[in-house]
Amino acid sequence: MSLTTDPATQTTQPAPDPDRVASIKEMSRNHVFTSWSAQGGLDQLPLAGGEGAHFWDFEGNRYLDLTSQLVNVNIGYQHPKLVAAIQQAAGELATIAPGFDSQSRADAARMISERAPEGMSKVFFTNSGAEAVENAIRLARLHTGRHKLLAAYRSYHGATHGAISLTGEARRLGSEPSIPGVVHFWGPYLYRSSFHATTEQEESERALEHLRQTVQFEGPDRIAAIILESVVGSNGILVPPPGYLEGVRALCDEHGIMLIADEVMAGFARTGQWFAIQNWDVRPDLITFAKGVNSGYIPLGGVVISDEIAETFTERPYPGGLTYSGHALACASAVASMQIMEDEGILEHVRDLGERVIGPGLQALTEHSVVGDVRGLGMFWALELVSDKETREPLGAAEMAKIGRACKDAGVWPLIMANRIHVVPPCVITEDEAKQAIEVIGNALAGLT
Template sequence: MSDLPQLSGEQVHELDRAHVFHSWSAQDLIDPLPIESAKGVRFTDYAGTEYLDFSSQLVNVNIGYQHPRLVAAIQEQAGRMATLAPGFANDMRSEAARMIAEKAPGDLEHVFFTNGGAEANENALRMARIHTGRHKILSAYRSYHGATAGSIALTGDPRRWASEPGMPGVVRYWGPYLYRSAFYATSEEEERDRALQHLRDTIAVEGPQTIAAIILETVVGTNGILVPPDGYLAGVREICDEHGIVMIADEVMAGFARCGEWFAIDHWGVTPDIITFAKGVNSGYVPIGGTIVSGAIRETFGPKPYPGGLTYQGHPLACASAVASMRIFEDEGVVEHSRRMGEEVIGPRLAEIEAKHPSVGEVRGLGTFWALELVKDPQTREPLVPYNASGEAAAPMGAFAAACKERGLWPFVHFNRTHVVPPCVIEEDDLRAGLDILDEALEVADGYVG
């Protein structure tokens, strides 16, 4: 006999509307789709409609749904030890920390576990401030770092507006984005050099002795999948070293195979002082995140306590899922597969789509982490919908998304972009089928050009 109820789709919908308070939503204006099941790279609603998932939910189901080895590991751990306070050592946390440190670059060998990415960034900035004795944090305008008090203050996009005034000490800067350059650059090299000079100028006028950290998404996620030009991250590393500033790489979305590397920053051979992670480490099967810190930062808290903690950090069930997930990554070559799909399938096919559709202004990405920027005018680059559009102003993107869903593809859309972010394990046939649907649906977006 199971203690879990068996609800119909109608019951799920009714109870959701009666009792669930949803994030980032006007409660009376949403109608969440009840989902009955998910497997591999697809999920199915209660009407039996199946969707090929080009969103990986929130760009976190890197390993796909219901991977049997990962499900079995969670079941096994639940039977052995379902929970334990973080003050004790446990085998799964120890092994997860070892495996993560082994994959991290340089001397990042110590892991502070959290329950998700926002808490990872929250603790990273706290560590940086205490380590340096400084209070300012530089964060990019085009960024998202989470929704807790500190991480939402770090966030550069409109999601922070309702929480302002927020945590003091955050200073904004512009990161590289050649397609809409803030620096009037005409090449990747100009964009890199001018973005780095802008960062140097910002540090100079803010006072380098007041700056604890620079936080950046190695590859910007929700705000456009902005791949930094070669040399940019190395330049940030050089600036941080010059002024004793902690470099924090937010890899919550970009890490664990998403960019075709264990950590996206490995693509450029740079070692930050802190990496934050979550999402892809176990594909969200159980909530987990963390910060991976350098030896120098760990030593700061050798003789004195670190003033932070979480009841469920290093949770044995979550850590067991991370251990199993990373073993699956290794055994099944998930990192290499993601890289190959980007190089051999997604990149070339999206280049064809870009050439075909006037609504596609630019395509960019790595691994299984890509964006198509949609425009009304390919010459002026006017976005298909205005920045932070809602209601009727956002209708063109809504129509495009609806066209995808009608054809059995679940897209990831944000502002004037659609992202191609399927599970990293997606096979070539499924990937090509999804890209063909995307190609068809873009004809709807083309109707708004001109």
């Protein structure tokens, strides 16, 4: 199937307003403290609006978005039904404390649990993915009475203290020392295998054996949880090889360890399923989710909790909470977003376009000398670029910047991460738009030679 844009609902792009660009930039430099950045050198693009899979600036430039902002604008910019639902909810009951029940919170929790694997009936709401991770590890520790947490290298779990401690890449280093009890292990990544594997089967088996040994040396009876991204996001769109997630589940079951699936980036249609882990026959004990649940229109996150863990707190109070847990307006936006995904067949569209257009189109780009690997599923893809296909030396920053500029000049906004182009557009991107994006990327790659 394919999605099309209805001209009757199209947003009018405003006339260019360069003076406003200068004003926004000046105020931002003077007053906004921006995440992950040295403040002195910032020169960010002010955005004026967006629609579907496009956004535009105040100077009249319109871009096809391959970033989904932070891989979360899953149903696209300014979806009229979601905007209307938020407006209606704001007029009825904009906010409510966790100590009261609300229709939107109850509906959101029911709808999320119904779409999760069987036996996961309750949802604890947070404001973000990082807060979801914090509460997931607290739930696992309290349920098991253990303290250790195993997390993968090449992972990102958030920027709060516990979540950044679990993160397995360089962004955690500035926040060390970490919370106690965190141990990192190597996950599967065949293109740059830590296990000298040459096939997916070897990579899966050897990564599982490495994890098993890590568990043994850390003491299985001390490990509360293993947390992993069902499909690794920021660190390369690493799709687990066949048998890996099933093997992790079996290892956890063997030792009474909780399995936490971090679905903050991969959930809610991104891979063509409500949760990415549903691409495999695996039920985790806890699922963390956030921005994709309502396309980031209002801050919202949460933890989907297995019935077994929820039972632990039937008589025992859970020692945690948030002022905005289950915020009425945010939950209303999640209800509307999930209904839109269902009504418009967005999950089916993602699976179809990923298998039929995006995957094959990106694979065809391996004809370029700098494309070392292509991997992904659904609307969740990465091209890993190298200066030499034999040595697999990562392509340099200058070349990556040149590719980025060429794409933007052609009206496509890419997501450049290290030596990779992540192709993660809004899940409502049309077939023609997807083909346009792939053509632009191909032309940018050709421009290097």
